[in-house]
Amino acid sequence: MNRRHCAAAAITLACALTVLTAPVQAFAAPEPPPPSAAASRPPSGSEAAKPKKTLEEVRKEIDALYRKAGAATDAYNLAEEKAEKQSGEIVRLARAIVTGQAKIAELRSQAGAQAREQYRSGGLPPGAQLMLSDDPQLFLDGVTRVREGQQAAQGVLGELTRTQQDLETYTQDASINWEKLEASRLKQAETKRKINAQIAAAKKLESQLKKEERARLLKLEQEAEYKQQTAWLSSGALKDINREASAGGKKAVAFATAQIGKPYVWGAEGPRSYDCSGLTSQAWAAAGRPIPRTSQEQWRLLPHIAVKDMRPGDLIIYHGDASHVGMYIGDGAIVHAPRPGRNVTLAGAGSMQILGVVRPDK
Template sequence: MNRRHCASAAITLVCALSVLITPVQALAAPTPPSPTTTGAPKKTLEEVRQEIDALYRKAGAATDAYNLAEERAEKQSTEIVKLARSIVVGQAKIAELKEQAGAQAREQYRSGGLPPGAQLMLSDDPQLFLDGVSRIREGQQATQGVLGELTRTQQDLETYTKDASINWKKLEAGRVKQAKAKKRINEQIAAAKKLESRLKKEERARLLKLEEAAAYQQQTAWLSSGALKDINREASARGKKAVAFATSQIGKPYVWGAEGPDSYDCSGLTSQAWAAAGRPIPRTSQEQWRLLPRIAVKDMRPGDLIIYHSDASHVGMYVGDGAIVHSPRPGRNVTLAGAGSMQILGVVRPDK
């Protein structure tokens, strides 16, 4: 069952159980500034490159927000389905317990409506008296047990219903975040593509050369700084599997929100690579940075993940020899690049 069907099933099941939810309305995402201004001086190709790069980085950050909201929505949908099933079971149990309590009441009515103790005192048979005492105690314990279980089940049912309502509100809030993030992603990518579309063919070729030159310059400066003295450490067994998976995806296109098998975004590639190695990790680059063990850059080994930019909006997998494999941005394919070709925030190790 895919995510949309899972969410749909959860909605149908909970609504059928009359879980009242307060709807959450989405707010319009802010519109990014126009990439060009009428009458402004013509920008240099390098300025255009930097503007395009900034737009794609903003799209990457919004993609992370989208992916995180989607991941949480999936978990909340699953939880809602579990709670809804618990509610159904609880309602059936309450009906059963009420039937037992009713049967006991009917039995008392058939015995003449007298309390068991009064009926016992009217007996002049000693043996019947002793047998009656035992039955009264058993009956009282049974009645108390039924009533106690009924109370506990009703309390559980109230808790399940409250939790389902809370999770539903979180799910709706998550959908609002997803919608806003999706709007921002599409706006930023559209703005970047619009800038590129205005360039002539030879300018686009020069733009690509400028991108490569900027990456090479950053990589050279990084290596020259001595940040990475030993670039050929041995990967762990799982790290080797993760690297093998990631490098086998080279040439596949970047698609935001994609987790394979035909396309990937940056964290979709790294999370799937480590899943293939038997070590599930968080879906987004920001969560990978927040939750996975951090190590020093000088201690990197193949399979480690390098997190980029101050907002942790990009991630690549270190493959050794000062290189990473990553899914760069819309319009590009999974490729090898210099590990220092972008601003490094830090390094995490999934299998530490």
């Protein structure tokens, strides 16, 4: 493929950017049904092989599904962020290609004008003809003009060569970035499918519960969180945590707490809904400090702080895979977007397994 076709292809690629479970078993209600003749019959082979689940087991299974969805969501968000950067790079390269093509056309026009002038003057530029004059002054002027003409011609040809090389590099880079972008999109699609499957499985479990069971499930969730929070506080973790928020931290906390009551939606960054890292990244963006989009990147790239040194506005990263994040707001509490089916809310800072703390404005 020649350079013109490569360049056109890269521009076309840039333009294309704009068009960018297994069945769940039934579980028992908390109260067993009264005995009956049917119940007294021995279970069939299939029934005996599928024991009933308690509500606590269901809670743990739902929690595990949402945890897996959360980790996958982080991977999806990171891939999406990289795809946006690649898209922007392709657009930048396409613009550079257009500029380079215009410059080449201008340089070729200049070179052609010089060649035509030389042809009209019998193969000699005007300066060279003046050198043949008997007038000494005209002779000296001619020498100067010849040198200037040679330098100008060499400059045009040199610039033309450099511009053509740049254009070829831009075209190759655009093609490489396009391939990366397409690979990233395929990965995103597969990750999105897994997330939806895990969330659907969790919702299916919840949908099979009766109204009173769903209320009991929520209470079990709250009790599990309270138990972990109590253990964390009992360890003395909060004893030395009394630092005041920075000016940026106060703004971030104000933004995050203003979102309380809005629903969790995976991949969302507001303003109507958020996922966990969408909330924290947008809160700090509102405070004038852009931070990485995902909880895993926040953990990897932001400065780490000891738990005893944290202050309001700092981010607490949860679970061994850094798949969840909340913002510390003081008094042992966080604001966070918990999971699908829940809203942005307050929770105990120790109500989940703490991996560590990071500070966006250190």
